[in-house]
Amino acid sequence: xxxxxxxxxxxxxxxxxxxxxxxxxxxxxxxxxxxxxxxxxxxxxxxxxxxxxxxxxxxxxxxxxxxxxxxxxxxxxxxxxxxxxxxxxxxxxxxxxxxxxxxxxxxxxxxxxxxxxxxxxxxxxxxxxxxxxxxxxxxxxxxxxxxxxxxxxxxxxxxxxxxxxxxxxxxxxxxxxxxxxxxxxxxxxxxxxxxxxxxxxxxxxxxxxxxxxxxxxxxxxxxxxxxxxxxxxxxxxxxxxxxxxxxxxxxxxxxxx
Numbered sequence: 001x002x003x004x005x006x007x008x009x010x011x012x013x014x015x016x017x018x019x020x021x022x023x024x025x026x027x028x029x030x031x032x033x034x035x036x037x038x039x040x041x042x043x044x045x046x047x048x049x050x051x052x053x054x055x056x057x058x059x060x061x062x063x064x065x066x067x068x069x070x071x072x073x074x075x076x077x078x079x080x081x082x083x084x085x086x087x088x089x090x091x092x093x094x095x096x097x098x099x100x101x102x103x104x105x106x107x108x109x110x111x112x113x114x115x116x117x118x119x120x121x122x123x124x125x126x127x128x129x130x131x132x133x134x135x136x137x138x139x140x141x142x143x144x145x146x147x148x149x150x151x152x153x154x155x156x157x158x159x160x161x162x163x164x165x166x167x168x169x170x171x172x173x174x175x176x177x178x179x180x181x182x183x184x185x186x187x188x189x190x191x192x193x194x195x196x197x198x199x200x201x202x203x204x205x206x207x208x209x210x211x212x213x214x215x216x217x218x219x220x221x222x223x224x225x226x227x228x229x230x231x232x233x234x235x236x237x238x239x240x241x242x243x244x245x246x247x248x249x250x251x252x253x254x255x256x257x
Contacts, residue, residue: 001052005029005073005080007060007117008087010037013136013181016204017084018045018053020212026082028053031060031069060087060113061105069113070120079128083121085114085155086136090148103147110151118162122171129170134215135159137177139228142235144244152177156221163220175221176211178202179228202228 004021008014010032018028022045030038030053038055045051056072058065073080088110091098114135125131137159141152159175166173181202202225214222223229235243 001025001027002081003027003029003079004082004084005031005056005069005121006084006086007031007069007113010034010041013178013204013207014084014086015041016208017086017134017212019205020208021082021084022049022051022053024212025049027051029056029072029080030054031056031058031087033057033059061108063108063112066108066113066116070116073117073120074124076124076127079124080121081125081130082132082134083117084134084136085117087113088136088151091146095147106147107151110148111154114155114158118158118173122162122166122173125171126166126169131171132215133159133162133171133173134211135173135175136211137175139177139179139223139232139235141177142232144240160220172215172218174211174215174219176207176214177221177223177228177232178207178211179223179225179231181207 002025004026006014006018006021006028009018009028009030014032018030018041022028028045028051030041032038035055035057038057042053042055045053056069058069060066060069072078073083089106091102091106095103118133118135121131121133125133135155135158137155138148138152140149141154141156143149156175156177159173163173179202181204207224210224211222223232
């Protein structure tokens with residue numbers, strides 16, 4: 001029986017990944033800050049899928065707690081075959097209007113923690129000659145609209161680089177880059193998007209299913225949802241001044257709210 005570790009597993013896309021991995025027969029290590037929510041999820045997954053799951057409470061903005069997750073990933077006696085780095089959050093105001101402590105915490109969770117956990121898992125998997133790393137980025141990472149985009153850009157480029165370094169070792173790395181997804185993410189970030197057409201939204205379950213399927217197929221970058229595949233291709237083809245101009249208008253709109 002293989003084991004998968006999912007960060008940010010208590011809600012949204014992380015929970016959807018946990019559900020899909022349990023459905024596919026994996027045992028789980030579920031990582032998040034909220035023990036009560038994790039324990040409820042463990043009970044639900046056990047009831048629906050007969051899944052064995054352990055709870056690992058950790059705040060990935062904290063270096064010592066992140067190191068605890070890394071030790072679990074590196075444990076040779078309890079190998080982790082799949083790592084899903086999903087933990088993250090957004091800040092609804094422009095960079096200079098945010099508390100820099102909040103900005104630093106976001107950087108720690110979505111950059112430093114991804115790097116540290118990939119280092120621990122990647123070494124252990126390479127030694128065993130097998131494994132899968134899935135890092136959740138975002139279509140925003142192809143844009144230029146704030147530190148969240150910059151952090152998710154790191155996730156994608158870092159994943160591409162790591163995939164190249166691990167080629168031929170039996171270890172695969174995939175950056176899953178969803179667009180707008182129905183979850184708690186926007187509520188927590190206090191983002192209201194009433195004008196977004198319904199057709200642009202994807203479901204968290206779709207993101208998890210497509211992301212894992214693309215990882216199994218050896219894709220290095222996965223963009224779930226046909227609408228977001230097209231959007232990401234368009235954004236990446238546009239001249240950067242146009243991309244920056246669109247980002248500037250978005251920042252101004254946020255500032256006026």
